Amino acid sequence: MKILVCISNVPDTTSKINFTEDDTKFDTNGVQFVINPNDEFGLTRAMWFKEKQGAVVHVATVGEIQAEPTMRKALAIGADEAIRVNAHPTDGFFVASQLAEVVRQGGYNLVIAGRESIDYNGGMVPGIMSELLDMSFVNTCIGLEIEGESATASREIDGGKETIEASLPMIIGGQKGLVEESDLRIPNMRGIMMARQKKLTVVEPTEVSPATQDIKFEKPAPKGDVKLVDAGNIEELVSLLHSEAKVI
């Protein structure tokens, strides 16, 4: 089994979000970048396939050179090789098209992406790739077992879960549940040392026009202070929720 884990290089959850250049760009100044959490669950599941079933695991991203520390981290966690498509990830269609090309070139039979990235929250990359590559696709995937060419996946649905059978090659939109939070790995010193020697290939993008473009950003309106209600006066909360907030 040859697995490609698609990784998005995203601002850490605790980052302050600001915009620059007249609110047309995300301000990366002082922002710590990490592996997108949904992708990290997938990467960790891929490590399991590597260790228990002898899979080969590559990681790929679409990003500029600033994304390389995140790719090195993925290598330190245990991926065998990394590929970086040297382009700014403009929109979901552009990214999916680039990653699809990586899959074609590398002959992967399992592609694991995250259900969405926590920066632009588009959630469309694995779905677009599944069409471009004609692979079966399971989104919001919370469990994955593979025997030979057969896969059994479970996915989260509104109000429950569904079990799906499919065959390789396939693509997964993964999330927590593929592995648990406690299974996530922090790279150890040996892993970090080995990651320096591992292959990180830079490829140039294929020509694709973005389908959408962010022309301006805005921050949410500043929130007013919380209105505190005395614990001895709960009627007041009920009345505020009814007449002021109008939610009950």
Place this chain on the structure above:
Amino acid sequence: MSVLVYTETLNGKFKKNAFEAASYACDLAQKIGQPLVAIAFNAEDCNALFNYGVGNVIHIKDENLSTFNAKVFAQVIADIALKQAAHTLVLSATTDAKYMGGILAAKLKAGFVPNVVAPPLSTEPLVVKRMTFSNKGFAHTRINTDFRIIGVSNNSFGLVENNVDGAIEEVSSDISESDFNTKSVNVERVTGKVTIADADIVVSGGRGLKGPENWDMVEDLANVLGAATACSKPVSDMGWRPHSEHVGQTGKPVACNLYVAIGISGAIQHLAGINASKVKVVINTDPEAPFFKAADYGIVGDAFDVVPKLTEKLKEFKAQNA
């Protein structure tokens, strides 16, 4: 030319999200001067859509499509879009709609913008406002392609009634077994309970509740509000509550009208997942808990004292306003 909207059903009944998507699509259709056509699968009664401005319903009745399959449903919708010579499709933000979004974008060579929170900022070119950075920012996104797909965020546009005399066109699909490349072998769905995805109100408990045995009061409060129950990450990690109730960045996203957080401190990962909710209420013993900075209303107090009282007061309120 028409504006299409996918109206999702569960067990033959339209979801509230379907009516919200239709409301949004109706507004968009009026702005660009095109008729609105809804696409529904195996619905019991399509007439309900006429209350939300839908003039035509294309209804696909097909036993092969009784269980949702993203690829096959997307194929049927894409075929209809081509037949209708449509250039615009509106989806909701359900798990299944998000599953299809990328597939449809590729099939229709469309720019797809999900998480849209407001009516279009401009129609020519089409520019929409969408949530980004887990609700810490919004983008104005222009769609460059001929075909445009918009995903409407839950509870962002609301339901707008607009009664029209509509028509229903019954069609069959030419889907056959070979069109499926995934097979649904089991669906487990809770019944008789409001799900987090569909809920107007969510009542959520955190570590401050001290143990799973104390969840009765959360459920009592949820019952009186007609709310779904949810929990914070530590609570699901400790196994007090099922993972399916975990809301937050790595759990289920919540965009409801009223979110009540009980004994939840308000870690940034939790807030990232629930920030899209309109009104937030926090009940916590610690006045320094970060959730008070994110909430609209707060009670500093012991949940074990406050929550049962709140439930009682709400019962009285409901009885008076029934």
